[in-house]
Amino acid sequence: MALAAVVAAAIAVPAGVGAAGAMAAPAPLVSDSFTRTVGSGWGTATNGGAYSLTNASASSVSSGAGVFAFAKPGTSASSVLRSVSASDVTSSVKFTVPVLPTKGAGISAALQERVSGSSRYEAVVRFTSAKTITLLIRRIDGSASTRIVAERQVAAHVTAGTAYTLDFAVNGSSPVSLQARVTPAGATPGAWQASGTDASAKRLSSGAIGIWSYLSKASTPAKVLVDNLTATSGSAPSAPATSTPAPSTPATTPTATPTPSATPTTPATTPSAPSAPSAPSAPAGPSNGVSTTGARHAVGSAAIGSTNYAIPAGAVFASASAGAGGDGSQSRPFATAQAAVNAAPSGATVVLRGGTYHETVAVPSGKKLTIQNYPGEAVWFDGSQSWGGWSASGSTWVSGGYGYAFDTSPSFSGGLSDASRYLSPSYPMAATPDQVFVDGVSQRQVSSRAAVTAGTFYADKAAKQLVLGTNPAGHSVRVSTLQQAMTIQGAGTTVRGIGFERYATSAKQMGAVTAQVDGITLENLTIVDNATIGLYTWGTNNTLRNLTIARNGMLGAGANGAYGLQANGLLVADNNSEHFKQEPVSGGLKITRTRTVSVTNSAFLRNTTTGLWLDESVYNATIAGNDFVSNGGDGMEAELSAHVTVANNVANDNTGNGIRLFDTSDSAIWNNTAQRNNRNIALMQDARRETNPAVPGHDPKRPQPDPTFTWVLGNISISNNVLADAKGIAQFTVEDQAHALSAGSMNLTVNGNLYHRTTAGSPSVDIDWQQTPTSMKGYATAAAFAAATGQDSASQSVTGASPMAAQPTSVARPLPASIASVIGQPTGTVHLGTW
Structure with a gap:
């Protein structure tokens, strides 16, 4: 079924204050006010009889309450x-x-x-x-x-x-x-x-x-x-058709990973039927103007201006509309956010009144702050300013006074030219961070006056002029004149309820917003339309929660050396809008050289290259409950890494692979649904080895190889996945591009997967397998693969409108404890694909 x-x-939506409807006259059944005292257990209810307990030692009654x-x-x-x-x-x-x-x-x-x-x-x-x-x-x-x-x-x-x-x-x-x-x-x-x-x-x-x-x-x-x-x-009380969020509660935020119930003593024996491989339904409405189509649940920041964070005593206030001479009180706020940050002592809260702040803010080392919006007021940091003085010049419009000369290096090292690695010949201006917006729409930068047409602009640095191809008359024209929005060097700082947009960030600056030290929390932020990187973080135990990161020119967000990073509820969409090459860095979110990281309950949508990329060297990563949909590269990739758990994710309609592990070991791919990707799951190996510094890709800054990484594909389990309608040659591929290893030598465990084709022969094989170090072998069905290799013995291949047509009943394997804890289901649960 x-x-x-x-x-x-x-x-x-979360309920606010409102009538719940009249109740029918209820019949009393149970009541308990816990006015007794019981040292072990809960005793007998006021009305309802004695309690039957499963853990009496953890249960008691005292001070008017039952206690667990x-x-x-x-x-x-x-x-x-x-x-x-x-x-x-x-x-x-x-x-x-x-x-x-x-x-x-x-x-x-x-x-x-x-x-x-x-x-x-x-x-x-x-x-x-x-x-x-x-x-x-x-x-x-x-x-x-x-x-x-x-x-x-x-x-x-x-x-x-x-x-x-x-x-x-x-x-x-x-x-x-x-x-x-x-x-x-x-x-x-x-x-x-x-x-x-x-x-x-x-x-x-x-x-x-x-x-x-x-x-x-x-x-x-x-x-x-x-x-x-x-x-x-008796009947439940009726509820209104609609409800209004309570004033004290921010807008709905993304789904969190469910907590598992108590570990069962006996695993389930009847598998759940898999979901049909259709595109996930989208939550209602966009997240701050960014489409969430393709996400299974609400993701991204609460709408800017909707959050209602409490204001503690001693808060320091700023208002973009305030005059000079403020003292930071609510009645006389500072005129800039930086002035409030400067005046606030460590441990204080900075409250920003609604408005647009055209400034760059730095939180200094040694100062732990909370920076938030005033309840119910929209706060935006905008790196652009209104631009006028346009005059017609042939088929273009020209304005003077543009004296900005930003670093145009396409790499993280300023002043260096690494264009061949980073830039596509079709987009040679990608790393040049000048930005012009007409009615909020980004105009494409071109390299000469002669190339300017409608929807484009040219920044003539010698003449200090902007040349625009769209008639500005009657339109709002904004030009990016600041490069960074906020740099956070104060450990333990929290920033929440704020938007950041349109900063002309150079690649070397790493991000319009940078979280550079330990214990930083970023929550309900929207970071959009910045020239290269929206957000970058390094440091230990940082948290990214309910962020919308979209339309940034090179990379939505990045993390390096961010040990203990937790990212939950992110909407990472439409990034790499300037079309940098996929490698060495571009796309949605890229994490490097980090241990113990989790990316959960997030959506990576329509990024022009890879959605989520873990790269040299990420260890002990949990990737669960995410949606990787319609990205121009892989939906999700783990490269040169180890101990990566990829579970309960959707990977649909990506131009590259849905899920790819590349030179990655000791990992698990369980209960994912991947459809209509080039290959739905791909395990790949090349010549790189962590133990050989001479091989391209080894980190020259680390003189001794890290013994926890081999960079050799192996020790990977692949189970309970629904793989449907791959666009390439196969649904599932294992390949050594260097022709040194066979799949049989990689210690892979493949079982309990469902392979589906809507039309027979498309794709031509379900499994493409490195049969020997030098040859690949395609298997049209799971049965043929199992007969030849002993793998996938419980798996099935089906053809039809949906995988449900065959009603498979014995495919999925019981969840081991390590996977169950990640997914939030009881150990032993039997289920195909995602929840």
Whole structure:
């Protein structure tokens, strides 16, 4: 049965204040105010009977609350009122987390309904280390989890000790209707924030009421307090058709990786049916004007001007419209952001009033600041300024006074000419950072007055003139006159809720925004239309969260030596707009020489070259829950790296490979859906070896080879992937371009994959395999491949409108713990392709 038939889901935006509809007169079923004291366990509810617990040692009742206290990460507990049995129920409970986890995926808590044996419906809230709350509805079938509504953020900037009320309604039988919402305790409940239906054969008819909690494996010890548990039988209250976000909550932010439920003792035996290989549906609306078509869920920054960060006492204010002589108070703000940064002591918050700031800001070493927008006001840093004084000259228009001479080197070393490596002959002006915009649309730079036509411009440096090919009369013309927006050298600094655009950044400057030291957090930023690189970061334990990075000339974002980097919820789209060569650097996001990095729940869309590129040498990388769609190179590539987990990603319609590992070892490619790429998955090797400094590509600055990297393809598992309709010769390729290795010598494990063709013979083979060091062998089907090599014994090749036509039931392999923890599913889950 297709997943679409199993689950039909509808997700509402985070609810604000509004009527939730009148309730039918409820019948009392469960109530518990936890006024007793119990040292181990939860005892007996005020109304509903005794609790049945799975982890009594972590459970107690004191000070008017039930307690789940987890000293060890990766543990769970549940308390179920098994003497209660009901079908149509609306339940409610108050959850409080006294101390938020400081790392990892956080702590989860859930209301459970229709609990029957090891099956149940759950509304799960997750309190994250990023101080957010996410909400998820799912059905648990023993050890397997079916997501009814995808997890999404419903509250931001949560403070420790704040109580939240979770409401959960389960009604009906065919289908079962499920609704949930989270509200600050004491606030008027709003519309349902998540709703979905379950029409599958595994839907549940009735059962008990329970509470569950789980502390993720990488989190710090934490506890959950539980109070005011109620459950009433009867229909759920109706919800308004639409809802308005609460004033204190920023716009919806991207989905986070779901927290797994408690590790099951018995793996699932029935695989989930794979999703049909169709293009993922797009979330509603663009992210700050950047199309999100191709993304499975909301990604990118909240709309600039929509975030509502709290203003602490002692904040320093700036306003672009303020006059001189301000003192940084709210009533007399500074006129520039830099003045506020200069005046603010370390540990302070700088609040920027709405407006456009035409300046470059530097956060100095030794100063830890939070820089944010004033609640509900749009703050933009704009490297361009309005430009006039145009006069007609033949078929062009000319303006004087342009005395800017930016570095035009195409490399990271100023003053050097490396054009042959970086520049395409078709785009010789790519590294020249002059920029002109007419009504917000970038004009293409040309190399002479004679070449100027409509939509182009020429910067005559000798005459200090701009020559424009579009008539500026009646239009807004802006010219980039600043090169960098913000350089951050103060460790621990946070920048959030701000837009950066139209800076004439030279390649040597590394980025319009640079995060250069440790512990920096960038959140809800939009970085667009900059001449070369939008954002670059180096340093340890930096966080990139909910960023929109688009239309930058060379590279959307880059990271080097950024150990512990966490990137989540990014929208990286339409970058390399100046068409630099794919190599050595261009595209969406490139990460180099970094250990322990995660890129999750992000979208890499329409970048003219590679979407996400990990390159020499990235170690221990998690690439999960991302969408790589319509990029001009590979969707995702890991090159000269090791220990890379690529799981639960979509890679569709990329000109190059969907997913490629190149000279990369000790990695896993699991549960991805890749369609209509040149090759959907490619494993490739060339002559480079980390142990041989004489081979091109070795880092000359590192005199001794790094023993953790071999640069030799090997020890890779490839399972549970759906590979469909490749445009090249094969769906899956293993190739040594140097003809030194055979695929059989690489210690590859290939099994449990589904190969699909809409039309027979396209592509001609499913697997193209390095049979010997000097010869390739194509296998038309998984069965032929398995018979010849012993690989892919459980895999299937199908032909038809969708892979569901063959109803494969024994393809996918149970998730090992290492993959399950990345995907956020229970160990042993059996599922093909992405969730």
